Amino acid sequence: MDRCAAHTASVQRRVYLDQASAAPWHPAALAAHGQVAAQLFADPSRRHAGGRAARDLLEQARAAVAGELGAAPERLVFTSGGTEAIHLAVRGAAAANRTRQPRIVSAAVEHSAVLSAADDAGADHVRVAVDGDGRVDLDQLEAALAAGALLVNVQHANHEVGTLQPLDEVAALCRSADALLHVDACQTAGRLPVGFDRLGADFVTLSGAKFGGGRGVGALAWSPRARFAPLVTGDEREHRRRAGLENAPGIAAMAEALLQQAASSGTGPAAAEAARADRLRRRLRESLSAAVDDLEVHGHPEETLPHLVAVSALYVDGEALVGELDRAGFAVHSGSSCASTSGEPSHVLVAMGALTHGHVRASFGPDVGEADLDAFVDALATAVGALRARSRAH
Amino acid sequence: MIPRVDRLASVDDAPPPTLVDALGKACPVPVIDLAKAVARLTAGAEVIVLADDPGAKVDIPVWCRMKGHRLLAVEPADRGWEFRVQRSG
Numbered sequence: 001m002d003r004c005a006a007h008t009a010s011v012q013r014r015v016y017l018d019q020a021s022a023a024p025w026h027p028a029a030l031a032a033h034g035q036v037a038a039q040l041f042a043d044p045s046r047r048h049a050g051g052r053a054a055r056d057l058l059e060q061a062r063a064a065v066a067g068e069l070g071a072a073p074e075r076l077v078f079t080s081g082g083t084e085a086i087h088l089a090v091r092g093a094a095a096a097n098r099t100r101q102p103r104i105v106s107a108a109v110e111h112s113a114v115l116s117a118a119d120d121a122g123a124d125h126v127r128v129a130v131d132g133d134g135r136v137d138l139d140q141l142e143a144a145l146a147a148g149a150l151l152v153n154v155q156h157a158n159h160e161v162g163t164l165q166p167l168d169e170v171a172a173l174c175r176s177a178d179a180l181l182h183v184d185a186c187q188t189a190g191r192l193p194v195g196f197d198r199l200g201a202d203f204v205t206l207s208g209a210k211f212g213g214g215r216g217v218g219a220l221a222w223s224p225r226a227r228f229a230p231l232v233t234g235d236e237r238e239h240r241r242r243a244g245l246e247n248a249p250g251i252a253a254m255a256e257a258l259l260q261q262a263a264s265s266g267t268g269p270a271a272a273e274a275a276r277a278d279r280l281r282r283r284l285r286e287s288l289s290a291a292v293d294d295l296e297v298h299g300h301p302e303e304t305l306p307h308l309v310a311v312s313a314l315y316v317d318g319e320a321l322v323g324e325l326d327r328a329g330f331a332v333h334s335g336s337s338c339a340s341t342s343g344e345p346s347h348v349l350v351a352m353g354a355l356t357h358g359h360v361r362a363s364f365g366p367d368v369g370e371a372d373l374d375a376f377v378d379a380l381a382t383a384v385g386a387l388r389a390r391s392r393a394h
Numbered sequence: 395m396i397p398r399v400d401r402l403a404s405v406d407d408a409p410p411p412t413l414v415d416a417l418g419k420a421c422p423v424p425v426i427d428l429a430k431a432v433a434r435l436t437a438g439a440e441v442i443v444l445a446d447d448p449g450a451k452v453d454i455p456v457w458c459r460m461k462g463h464r465l466l467a468v469e470p471a472d473r474g475w476e477f478r479v480q481r482s483g
Contacts, residue, residue: 294460314460315426336421336449345421345449355456356449357422391426 015372018331019210020159020187020308020363026212028260029253033214037249044246045237054248061255068258069204070195071221077241078219078251082186082207084231085220087117088242089182089203092228093151094121097180101148105179107136107155107165108351114153114184115347123150127351133300134163134352136170145177155184156192156199160335160348160361161299162308164188171200180226186210186218187305190257191274193264202226211261212365213254217247273366278306280364284373285309291381296355308363312336312355313384315391321360324383330376333361358384411440417473421449425457428479432463435481440466446474454479 016024025033036057042050044058059073066073079085094104102123106115109130118125126144129137136154145152154170157163167183174181182203185194190211196204203226208217222228234243262268281304285297294314313321318336325332335346336359345356362376414431416424424445431441443454451468454477458465466478 296456296460314457315422315429317422345452350448350452353452353456355460356452357425391422 012329014329014331015368015376016331017362017364017368017376018333019365020305020361021333022209022215023212023365024367025214025253026257026260029208029213029257032256033249033253036252040248040252044248045235054246057252058246058248061251064255064259065219066221068189068194068262068264069206069219069221070197070264071204072224074239075224076219076221077238078217078246079242080216080247081209081218082184082205083113083218085205085207085218086111086113086182086184086186088220088228088231089205089222090114090117090151090153091121092231093180093182093203093226094123095229096227097150100150103147103149104151104153105141105144105149106153107141109134109136109158109160109163109348110153110155111159111184111186112347114155114182118151118153130351132352132354133303134158134161134298134348135300135303136165138166138169138173141170142173142177145173145179149177149179151180151182153182153184155186156188156194157305158299158348159187160346160359161310161352161354162187162305162363163299164303164305166303167199167201174200174202187308190261190263191270191305191307193266195264196221196223203228208250208254208257211257211263213257214250217250217254219254274306276366277364280368280370280373281306281309283370284362284377287374287377288380291377292384295384298349298352298354298359305363307365308361310335310359310361312349313358313360313380314355316358316384316387318357318359320387321358321380321383324386325360325376325379328379328383330362330379333363335359335361409439411442411478414441414443416443416445416447416450419445419447421447421453423447424450425453428454428457428477429461432461432479432481437481437483440478440480443477443479444471444474445477446471450477451475 040054042054044054062073066076104118104123105126108127128140180202183199183201186207189206202223208214232243261270263270296312298310318334322334349356414427464480469476
């Protein structure tokens, strides 16, 4: 970077609209991480005082995370993140339920970690269609379950468009078909209530990275009837469910972030922020539609994440749009990868029958206010206009 | 692909459909090329788009819906798909 550009970058206000990829650390989580890393470095499996102190902390954290999920602490295992938690639920369940029908059913819009784990689980993998808003087709799900299944994967909220799934109906179908239900709550944990009773799930997975709980940490919790086999073996840790020295600083940070935000209480800081964000989200949807011609706004207008808006602009390359917005000071994500050599459109947008090019996702936290989002609307309109003019000129 | 256009041209006395060859072009170029071609058509005239970008399979039908034009057919082709679009009013 030359000196002039470095100067510009240092004075320009940057607006972070990519919480759904990685949320900034909650200050209390960051403090907990530092404290535990400095003081509780001993192996929690060892019998000396340092080991016992680390063990106590680990079990306190387990109780806190399990409490947020309404799960028993003995039915919660810590992992290296959402991806590992998902693989443990999906591939672990397939390995431990060999007597059940070897079929896994997933909503077509599941995260690629879920789809990939199910593809590799040694079972048939059936994808169920979604409607234009990304909600799973319940008739197709019921039909897929008629032939039997060991596991169903339906996410709580979609990572690219925000749509919440009708989990009450999904859970009822799974129960009557005697199939286990895995709910990937990576986009909702720490933001919305994610209790087992509410989700109707047998497996719930979450990631610390999405709600300010840090990096490299996640969790899998399960219901009394769920079974799974370990993927990582080699010691007695986590009741032989996940080998390897526990990431005590990361686990403490994740637990602290969940405790601070108290999302499942429905009355804590997370609920207040969700209500604030939802007002901004509604306003943003409307102002984007008004400011940019030929714009498709994705996802369900009501049943959706409060802090996420996704759109596609006709005639524009999504990656180019990300670049233009970055230069204007806005960090967003695009599920359109037109310019990349992989060239595959987002499986989420394809499943929804939504415009796959020109996609931009804005997901915001408490640091972003109305004025920031108004500026974002202006920046997006300018960027789309510039890119369209460029393609007309050729 | 060229013989197919000749065949279409000889089917009846209607003007032959415009051909947009977007093979090998990545999104959003096939949709941009389609929009440019349709802009030059009169109401009721047709355009055939050849595209093999996987995004085009979704985006051309969405474009027709958004802009109010008729997608008459989508057929798998030797490479990708052949989309037949009719300009509305």
